[in-house]
Amino acid sequence: MSEPTATMLQSHPDPLADLEPGLRARTVDRLMQCATVCTSCADACLAEESVAELRRCIRLDLDCADLCRTTATILARQSETDPSVLRATLEACIVACRSCGEECRMHADMHRHCRVCAEACELCATACDELLRDLATPVGGT
Amino acid sequence: MSEPTATMLQSHPDPLADLEPGLRARTVDRLMQCATVCTSCADACLAEESVAELRRCIRLDLDCADLCRTTATILARQSETDPSVLRATLEACIVACRSCGEECRMHADMHRHCRVCAEACELCATACDELLRDLATPVGGT
């Protein structure tokens, strides 16, 4: 599934050499997967009998889905990247993934969707964090 | 990569039984993949020397990416679905995928990103079309 993303990023006429080949593509795919999982978790929480106890989970799922979609979109672009914009976006996304992951983790015993969502958020935060550290050295920027 | 989506959709407390299990999940993943590929194709076109000849391609890539992201998000929700909204959204997405795919196909010999994008758009339009036909019989709706 990540093949098309890697192929696309390498077919850019002047691909960025700021990252280990493949890391950018894998992170884009992980972000899109996390966006889907968070959207689905908010939707499943809404259908639970205990919906009133899952308000915070729904809210954080929605924010995390929105930020993951936007971060994936920005990260998928390689033309004329402003490193400071990319970095601040990744940082916001990591905060949202961690916050959402921690909340979902608290409901993981009760709800399978929260368990899967907690895992997706943790993987996504880790991938963004790794990419952020790789970006820090060579690129420079603000 | 499509596993988490299928797992999530099945963990809904009252999953929709309107579609062959797995078809909804695969279509969501295909839509998200197409959104990424179209975003990346617009970005690669922008960096080409011949950018002035790729204006229509960039425009259609952007529209298609936006519609695929929104369609994936709406399709990933199973609570209280309004079939008429889902159907009209899928129809709009198919029009965008076909239009973008045809344009990219015209540049496929020159640009690898357009070739990959044409394929992603065609696969996505086909998946949405299949899902739309599956929805037509059992669900009813408007």
Place this chain on the structure above:
Amino acid sequence: MSEPTATMLQSHPDPLADLEPGLRARTVDRLMQCATVCTSCADACLAEESVAELRRCIRLDLDCADLCRTTATILARQSETDPSVLRATLEACIVACRSCGEECRMHADMHRHCRVCAEACELCATACDELLRDLATPVGGT
């Protein structure tokens, strides 16, 4: 508030002459306003004691917000427009606005946010419908 949108659309080097000047700008603004109102209504419903009875309202609010945002984005673009994509997008948005507006209307006596949201959805559907009819005659397209 709608001034900047009209100014922007007229500053395009080759603005579309397919619509009464100002109608496109007003519709873009109305779509963005409806996206904000639907996002806010979903959020207010989630905080109500009676959240369990508002599930359908929340779901339709979320779908409508997503479609309005995407429709506004596509409508704001004038370069190399594919009329068939624009039309199918507007049609999907109208279906979502009508569905969401009807649901919100049912809760309008109980919840002020649903009353305001019903009005925003109705105004938005009407604006999109008017624009769709204006597009039908001169542009041609599919």
Place this chain on the structure above:
Amino acid sequence: MSEPTATMLQSHPDPLADLEPGLRARTVDRLMQCATVCTSCADACLAEESVAELRRCIRLDLDCADLCRTTATILARQSETDPSVLRATLEACIVACRSCGEECRMHADMHRHCRVCAEACELCATACDELLRDLATPVGGT
């Protein structure tokens, strides 16, 4: 135009009292306006004869539009806000608005759309910055 947003935010059953009444609504509207203007500026740049010299402007316009849309959506939600997510999102949006505004300012003499866009970005960055400082004192949480 900003009336519906303020009305919606005040109709929440438990509105946040973290900000001067109206500031949140005005900032949401400003973000949505900036998203529209940046989308339109990217589209107008794409149609210019000098498109090849406007690549950086188009790229930053697209990123800024995506971040403004997401920030407006997150800011419009008042239920169970995580202040650290809101803050990091606002910070990313400010970086994008400043970067896009500076680039557009460089083309402001040549292109009216860049002049209007530079203004919208500067107003939006200022509004987000003011809101961020207002949030800093009473809310706490990181």
